[in-house]
Amino acid sequence: MRIEQLGTGEPAVAVVGAIHGDEPCGVTAIDRLLASDPPIERPVKLIVANERALAAEQRYCEEDLNRTFPGDPDGSTHESRLAAELTAELDGCTTLALHSTQSYEEPFAIVEQAGGRSEELARRLPVDAIVETGPFDDGRLFQSVETLVEVEAGYQGSTVAADNATRIVREFLRATGVLADQPPLEPHEKDVYRLDDVVPKREAEKYEVCVSNFERVEAGDAFAAADGERVVADEPFYPVLLSAYGYEDVFGYTAKKRDSSA
Ligand SMILES: [Zn+2]
Numbered sequence: 001m002r003i004e005q006l007g008t009g010e011p012a013v014a015v016v017g018a019i020h021g022d023e024p025c026g027v028t029a030i031d032r033l034l035a036s037d038p039p040i041e042r043p044v045k046l047i048v049a050n051e052r053a054l055a056a057e058q059r060y061c062e063e064d065l066n067r068t069f070p071g072d073p074d075g076s077t078h079e080s081r082l083a084a085e086l087t088a089e090l091d092g093c094t095t096l097a098l099h100s101t102q103s104y105e106e107p108f109a110i111v112e113q114a115g116g117r118s119e120e121l122a123r124r125l126p127v128d129a130i131v132e133t134g135p136f137d138d139g140r141l142f143q144s145v146e147t148l149v150e151v152e153a154g155y156q157g158s159t160v161a162a163d164n165a166t167r168i169v170r171e172f173l174r175a176t177g178v179l180a181d182q183p184p185l186e187p188h189e190k191d192v193y194r195l196d197d198v199v200p201k202r203e204a205e206k207y208e209v210c211v212s213n214f215e216r217v218e219a220g221d222a223f224a225a226a227d228g229e230r231v232v233a234d235e236p237f238y239p240v241l242l243s244a245y246g247y248e249d250v251f252g253y254t255a256k257k258r259d260s261s262a
Helices: 025-036 051-056 078-089 117-123 159-175
Strands: 002-006 013-017 044-048 094-101 108-111 129-132 148-155 191-200 207-209 222-226 229-232 238-240 250-257
Touching: 002 025, 013 025, 013 159, 025 044, 025 094, 025 148, 025 159, 044 078, 094 117, 094 159, 108 117, 117 129, 117 148, 148 159, 191 238, 207 250
Parallel strands: 013 044, 013 094, 094 148, 108 129, 129 191
Antiparallel strands: 002 044, 108 148, 191 250, 207 222, 222 229, 238 250
16 A cells, blocks of 8 residues: 655545556546645645555455455455555545446546535536445445545546546545645536445356446346346336446446436
8 A cells, every 4th residue: 555645744635546456547646646746735645555456457456445344454365454454544534535447438426325525525526426325335445434435537447537537636635625726616416326226147258238327227128138148127227337347246236316216
């Protein structure tokens, strides 16, 4: 784990990249911020979390770090111990964690619960939509950090994701009073989606997803396939983080749109 800091004193704001080693956008954003050496109003901690997985260009070494929190200092895996270290580092910090996906090009924010400080911060970020995990937060960084916005910045490894992450870090730091080079963005109305269920995938050689994330799927629509066998929606839903190969045993999630019947 690499820990950097801008400004002096004990930071109450943090930015974390590379929770997943195959998502380099957050590291690029952190390195660009450090290189620009901006004037700082209050200190901020900048953390590159899973350096070992990053070097291997893999999501994780032994288990998915973002399913491992709060972790265990004496845990049996690299990620379990790392989760405990990161939990300690982020104690009391309002935190932005940067991710990227195999499912969607535009940036969107993820918060544990709508309606609080995390959602207010998310509304001040240049993101398309806000996703609320609700109960689907098992082992995620939300277990360890009270005020946390996760952002999915775009496709893994893309320059678009790196550029989005760079802009999002700057806006997050303006919204938290770390940077005063420009006023923070006003909070914007955004569509809010609440995760409703996981979409399991059976063992197969080849997976396909044939719908777009955040675009409503109707009951009876085929939205994915495993070895050519269609997966059909029982009821309408909005796909979130749905991809053929993003996760090992699920396609992703179904969501309901807030203030909507589906
Ligand atoms: Zn990730």
